Amino acid sequence: MVLLTFVALTTPLSAHGAVLWSHPGTILVCNNGQGQDILHGAIKPRDTNSSGTLYFRIRVVPIADTAAKVIKFFEAGFMLVKDGQEHLGIGNARGALAYSALNVPKAPKGFQDLTSSNPDPPYTYEYMRAGIPRYIVFKVEYVPGQDARVTVWLNPDLSTGATEFNEPTNLVVHFEADATFDEFRLIHREYGGGWEFSQMVVGTSFEDMLLRHFWQEWWFFVVCGVALLAAVAGGTQLLERRRARVQIQRLEKERAVATERTRIAQDIHDEVGVSLTKISKLSDLMALDENTSEANAATRRMIVATASETIRAMDEIVWAINPRNDTLKEMADYLVYFAKDFLSSTLITCKLEVPLNLPDLPVATEVRHSIFMVVKEALNNAVKHAASREIRLGLEVTEGCISIVVADDGSGFSLDQAAGVGNGLENMQKRMGAIGGRVEFDTKLGQGTSVKFHVPFGEAKADS
């Protein structure tokens, strides 16, 4: 991704033509006579037989201005020199107040002056002012055997996207001149304290003349790329860390909830259990008081029974919500205890087929609770409707599945009759469905009923 961005950002640069020559520094020349070559043969010389087009850009800053009229004659410019002979120059011709071309003998007088977008009326040109920099771009189209066609723009728009065709026409000057060269020289002669030249470029297209901002430089892209990489890497790490933190927070929260659940369970268990025990016990003890009438006995027994039932019901609830019981072993132990306790007040015997050494599997609270509820329902049905003498509670763990069976030897029922027991059966199916399990009824009139529950434990299997 980073690489793609990098390529996408660098692509506009490749639209440029070729920069043939450039001079990075700033050169101040003052009264330097013939000047010195700065090209050093970097570009193939152009002579009268040359063809093709070259673009030049220079940035100039006059040290003094011409508007004050204190300056006497001077000339300055970027000179094309061939065989020691000065040809076309761009700068200020001797005697001119404005930027102009030099050595353009064929142009009528004044026509070599460069027009400006900030003219000093009534003229179309502006005076040169001290310290005010100007960019000058000129195009030279070489025509073999003739003078070259020259186009000059004074201070054109050099921002990204500018072309030679969308520059304002009022700052364009055309003329023809001898533009052959084998040297570039910067000159300033006589008055005015000198000229400063900088940002000189020669290229093959106008685009090469455009000013490249720092964000268009290659190193900027490298920095961007590195920064982007760092940002992505940092961001990923930060994200990862945050994810880990969120995960930890979630686990801590879960543990806190579990702890709180246990505490509440324990509190209810202890507090209410003791109170109900007290109610039950005190009601029972009323029998010891001589002045308790027989008439009160029935009420007293009801209080005892109700308190006992409430204690049992609360024990179930507390068992259901205590996360300590979230294992297959605890669940099996409780089912055994419950079945025995539930049937202890009846004449029905209870046979257990529950393995003693159960695998150490986690069973989620809701699964455990649902299993408990359906077993309770099945036991209840067997006691209430079936007139059984013996009830069998079986539990077995097979590949990925817990199977529990509650079977009685009672009257049984045909499945069309099932509507009578309907709600209970439907409830069991609903509860099993909710935890991804299923119920199997096996019954015939007079041959007892067997209810089987199958609950898959995908997660637990992965752990074992």
Next chain:
Amino acid sequence: MKNTGDKSRSSTPSIKVVIVEDQTWLRENLVREINGDSQLSCVNAYRTAEAALQGVPNDQADVVLMDINLPGMDGVECVRRLKLIMPELHCLMLTVYEESDKIFNSLLAGASGYLLKRSSTQELLEAVRLACNNCSPMSSSIARKVVAYFNEMGRKKSETSELSPREQQVLELLATGSSYKEIADQLSLSLETIRMNVKHIYAKLHVHSRGEATAKFMRQPAFRRPGSN
């Protein structure tokens, strides 16, 4: 040794009971209920395990009713320590719920059984008498735990605490939900024999866990040099 046959119907109290229970209303009522029976008498009642450890050795009691949850030292630990000094003492745990883990731990500590606090007077008196006659009932939930315990211990067998094949058989039948009567019928034995078997199972459970507990207890520096403080 108490008679294991018919209970004697003498009018003088023959069974001395001690109660350890922190809740005053229950403690007082238990005293009342025990003393209401002609054969039983409550010789002392304590509020904490610590007080009981001090007093019970001098009470010459036959049975102690011990609350399983006590402030400070709990009932299970108190039973463990009392049984070390008085192996003949019968301990019945008092509990609000049938919490099989706690009850099983009490049995390992040497308790003979447990009693729900909400039990009626009749059930209470019956349980005390049974305990005195060395008849500890064993529910199937508890039997399951006992089987699991012996299976676990089987790997580091010690001869004194190993179950006989008969005892193993009785225990496994108890764990599948059979009653004493059903087991007796199935194995063609008398009910009395089954009771004896269960008694021996309990005894071996005690012996085993006591061996462990004693070893653990002896390692504590405070015990190694008693009275050095």
